[in-house]
Amino acid sequence: MTPRNRFRWRVMRVLALCRWLRGGTVRALRLGAAAASSAPPSQVRQRLGPCRAVPCRAVPCHAIRGGNGLSSPVCALLQDSVTVEVLDHLERLALVDFRDAEGVERLREAVRFAERLREVNTEGIEPLDSVLEDRCLYLREDDVTEGNCTAELLKNAREKVEEYFVAPPGNIPLPELEERDTFLKGS
Amino acid sequence: MLRASLRQISAALKEGQITPTELCQRCLALVRSTQFLNAYITVAEETALKQAEESEKRYQRGQPLGELDGIPIAVKDNFNTAGIETTCASNMLKGYISPYNATVVQKLLDQGAVLLGKTNLDEFAMGSGSTDGVFGPVRNPWSYSRQYKEKSIPRSDSEPENSNWVIAGGSSGGSAAAVSAFTCFAALGSDTGGSTRNPAAHCGVVGLKPTYGLISRHGLIPLVNSMDVPGILTRCVDDAAVVLGITTTYIFVCSMSLFRRLSQSKLNSIYPIYIFLFFSVSCHVSGSLAGHDPKDSTTVQDIFQPFALPTLTDVSKLSIGIPKEYHVPGLSSEILAVWSKAADLFKNAGAKVVEVSLPHTHYSIVCYHVLCTAEVASNMARFDGLEYGHRSDMSKSTESMYAATRREGFSDVVRGRILSGNYFLLKQNYEDYFVKAQKVRRLIANDFVKVFGSGIDILLTPITLSDAIPYVEFIKEDNRTRSTQDDILTQAANMAGLPAVNVPTALSERGLPIGLQFIGRSFQEKQLLTVAKWFEKQVQFPMIQLEEVKKHDDGVLQHQKSASFS
Numbered sequence: 001m002t003p004r005n006r007f008r009w010r011v012m013r014v015l016a017l018c019r020w021l022r023g024g025t026v027r028a029l030r031l032g033a034a035a036a037s038s039a040p041p042s043q044v045r046q047r048l049g050p051c052r053a054v055p056c057r058a059v060p061c062h063a064i065r066g067g068n069g070l071s072s073p074v075c076a077l078l079q080d081s082v083t084v085e086v087l088d089h090l091e092r093l094a095l096v097d098f099r100d101a102e103g104v105e106r107l108r109e110a111v112r113f114a115e116r117l118r119e120v121n122t123e124g125i126e127p128l129d130s131v132l133e134d135r136c137l138y139l140r141e142d143d144v145t146e147g148n149c150t151a152e153l154l155k156n157a158r159e160k161v162e163e164y165f166v167a168p169p170g171n172i173p174l175p176e177l178e179e180r181d182t183f184l185k186g187s
Numbered sequence: 188m189l190r191a192s193l194r195q196i197s198a199a200l201k202e203g204q205i206t207p208t209e210l211c212q213r214c215l216a217l218v219r220s221t222q223f224l225n226a227y228i229t230v231a232e233e234t235a236l237k238q239a240e241e242s243e244k245r246y247q248r249g250q251p252l253g254e255l256d257g258i259p260i261a262v263k264d265n266f267n268t269a270g271i272e273t274t275c276a277s278n279m280l281k282g283y284i285s286p287y288n289a290t291v292v293q294k295l296l297d298q299g300a301v302l303l304g305k306t307n308l309d310e311f312a313m314g315s316g317s318t319d320g321v322f323g324p325v326r327n328p329w330s331y332s333r334q335y336k337e338k339s340i341p342r343s344d345s346e347p348e349n350s351n352w353v354i355a356g357g358s359s360g361g362s363a364a365a366v367s368a369f370t371c372f373a374a375l376g377s378d379t380g381g382s383t384r385n386p387a388a389h390c391g392v393v394g395l396k397p398t399y400g401l402i403s404r405h406g407l408i409p410l411v412n413s414m415d416v417p418g419i420l421t422r423c424v425d426d427a428a429v430v431l432g433i434t435t436t437y438i439f440v441c442s443m444s445l446f447r448r449l450s451q452s453k454l455n456s457i458y459p460i461y462i463f464l465f466f467s468v469s470c471h472v473s474g475s476l477a478g479h480d481p482k483d484s485t486t487v488q489d490i491f492q493p494f495a496l497p498t499l500t501d502v503s504k505l506s507i508g509i510p511k512e513y514h515v516p517g518l519s520s521e522i523l524a525v526w527s528k529a530a531d532l533f534k535n536a537g538a539k540v541v542e543v544s545l546p547h548t549h550y551s552i553v554c555y556h557v558l559c560t561a562e563v564a565s566n567m568a569r570f571d572g573l574e575y576g577h578r579s580d581m582s583k584s585t586e587s588m589y590a591a592t593r594r595e596g597f598s599d600v601v602r603g604r605i606l607s608g609n610y611f612l613l614k615q616n617y618e619d620y621f622v623k624a625q626k627v628r629r630l631i632a633n634d635f636v637k638v639f640g641s642g643i644d645i646l647l648t649p650i651t652l653s654d655a656i657p658y659v660e661f662i663k664e665d666n667r668t669r670s671t672q673d674d675i676l677t678q679a680a681n682m683a684g685l686p687a688v689n690v691p692t693a694l695s696e697r698g699l700p701i702g703l704q705f706i707g708r709s710f711q712e713k714q715l716l717t718v719a720k721w722f723e724k725q726v727q728f729p730m731i732q733l734e735e736v737k738k739h740d741d742g743v744l745q746h747q748k749s750a751s752f753s
Contacts (some may be wrong), residue, residue, distance in 0.1 A: 005321075009284070018528070018654075044671050061595040062208075070406055081616075082610075083564075085611070086613070089613070090609050090610055090613075091590075091606075091612075093588045093600075093609050094564065094605050094606050094609045095568075095586070095593050096590070096593045096594060096597060096602045096605055096606065096608065097590070097594055099594075099599065099601075099602070102599075103599065103603065103606070104736045105601040106599075106665075106667065107603070107606050107607050107610060108273050108609035109667065110556070110560065110603070110610070111607065111610060112668065112673070113553060113556060113667075114556060114557050114620055114624075115558065116552060117550060117553050117554060117620070117623050117624055117627055118619075118623070119550070120547070120623075120627050120630065122623060122627060122630065123221065125626040125629055125630060126624070126629060127411070127625030127626050127627035127628075127629065128628045129413065130413050131399050131400070131413070131632060131684030131709075132399065132400050132485060132487065132684070135400075135487065136311065137484055137485075138479070138484045138485075138486070138488055139484065140481045149286055149549075153286060155284070155286070156283055156284065156286075156574065156575035156576070157573065157574050157575060158572070158578040158739060159578065161324070165573050165574055165586045166584040167573055167588070168581070168583060168584050168585050168588045169583075169584050169585065170584070170585045172583070172584035172586060173588075174584075174586045174587060174590060177586070178335065186455050
């Protein structure tokens with residue numbers, strides 16, 4: 001995470017906390033294992049492992065799921081990690097939005113599917129970045145081998161001035177959730 | 188003539204039975220008449236003819252550049268081609284013209300190949316049906332074959348005849364369909380989780396995924412950098428070897444004896460480096476596509492020496508592994524039957540056929556899912572509308588322009604993968620998902636090292652769960668579900684970086700192709716293809732009987748356009 005993103009993440013947390021304190025929709029505060037009434041069966045929780053550090057600002061699943069509700073115990077658990085705050089954060093990081101309830105459900109499905117990895121014992125196993133890890137990475141000589149293609153490179157840009165790519169005003173963060181054009185608004 | 192193999196047509200060109208221009212024109216005519224397949228996104232008619240003319244001059248001078256000179260080929264639309272649009276079947280890159288050629292494309296052109304056009308795919312190669320691109324789905328040529336039509340039961344009278352057509356598989360479905368429909372002699376695909384082998388299996392062509400690091404990825408628009416490899420689609424194994432670059436003679440027996448010696452020396456799995464070095468020294472390939480590229484630091488630097496693909500007559504020294512974990516739930520009985528018949532074939536010919544175990548196979552698809560989305564999230568960050576590709580009219584701020592551009596440019600499938608990838612990469616999730624998946628990846632790769640270390644030469648597995656299904660059935664499930672089902676037998680080879688090839692094996696009850704997969708050791712393409720060639724000869728897969736091309740075009744194909752080199 002870049003320092004900038006980390007900063008944004010902190011800002012987000014503070015803002016989210018403010019919003020939570022302000023109230024709004026009904027929110028269920030859940031603190032780790034001391035779960036609320038919709039606690040999942042214990043064996044599922046066990047499988048997911050005790051090390052699950054989750055933000056404790058969860059909102060009920062239905063608040064953001066729209067109409068197509070799922071009532072599986074795993075989904076109940078996922079409420080812990082896929083909160084509106086996380087969704088909002090993801091939209092800001094990814095710079096794409098969920099579009100609709102289906103988009104959110106797609107993420108939930110993806111996370112649910114990935115949970116199966118927890119079943120694998122990986123104690124003492126080093127992560128594998130590349131199958132060529134046992135070889136030296138090739139570095140070519142630090143020589144200029146091509147260039148003078150400014151005109152050609154600029155051809156694909158829609159907006160440019162002289163030899164510059166033109167961007168709209170910078171250093172303006174994306175609007176807050178409530179002001180943004182997103183499906184998450186109001187959840 | 189168009190049904191010939193690459194090597195046959197190459198010989199015909201050399202003997203002057205046909206000129207490159209004639210050949211190119213005939214291929215282009217077939218591309219036009221099979222437009223309803225939607226295999227091509229861009230047909231580069233003008234430049235193709237120009238290239239053919241140049242090739243013709245070389246033949247007239249008696250100086251052709253090699254076996255590929257004058258051979259019409261097609262390239263998946265996620266490889267950059269200078270002067271020809273590269274879209275990745277996405278709104279994001281519509282109209283994008285790369286200033287350079289991908290290394291593999293350049294290598295083919297340097298050897299005189301004639302580039303007919305760019306083939307259709309799933310958007311950014313994310314999919315397994317070639318149904319999720321902005322230019323519409325690819326139709327499997329076998330849908331229009333006599334074999335399929337004779338055996339398929341008409342669905343009902345109320346439904347139009349057209350709705351019976353089956354998917355081409357994906358994501359390199361356009362490339363597979365182009366080769367299968369005889370519009371070109373070889374095509375490039377890309378293979379991240381099975382995207383070359385899956386459509387090859389469904390379209391009844393050979394699909395080779397080489398070892399990671401053997402072929403340059405420079406200019407291939409990346410999906411998952413640690414797994415992507417350019418793939419080769421051809422009508423037969425020999426042709427795949429030609430395109431890969433296995434050309435002059437080398438004694439197969441020599442390398443075989445090395446394997447035997449190695450397997451007897453009881454090297455265990457903690458010596459992969461020695462095995463690796465030993466093999467890469469003992470076997471080298473070179474030529475058409477394989478080899479180091481200074482522009483891709485992940486291509487290996489070994490100096491590859493070319494050798495020919497020998498005809499194997501004796502398989503008794505071979506040890507074929509049948510991984511029991513590939514007998515997955517959902518595997519159709521038909522595929523299972525073909526698989527065991529193939530194993531028997533080897534056994535009866537004297538090969539040692541052993542059941543082996545790759546215990547972490549079960550988790551491979553989950554691991555792939557996490558690593559793929561994570562790398563996708565990172566890779567897709569380049570599309571911001573500033574320097575190339577689609578740009579939104581939003582001009583409030585840079586960030587909002589980025590967001591609007593990406594909202595307009597990416598399909599739901601792409602957005603979904605970006606968002607879940609970002610989720611797995613969140614600070615609080617990074618260890619639990621991304622690093623965890625990388626650890627599981629090592630376990631999967633080690634499974635293969637152990638099996639090959641135990642003396643197995645080649646693994647034989649199924650490649651798809653069933654034969655190709657009709658489009659109307661396919662789209663009932665969403666992309667993620669489909670990819671999970673369809674990549675299940677193929678992505679493990681990508682996780683371990685191993686070479687794998689689809690060999691068309693038999694026709695299903697519905698008259699559609701069934702393929703089997705051979706997985707070899709790292710950088711042992713020669714051994715892999717030699718065995719594949721032997722197998723291909725034994726099974727005698729029938730040629731597609733394409734019924735005379737009728738008017739199937741129903742307006743789906745209006746986007747096809749011509750392009751020219753600038």
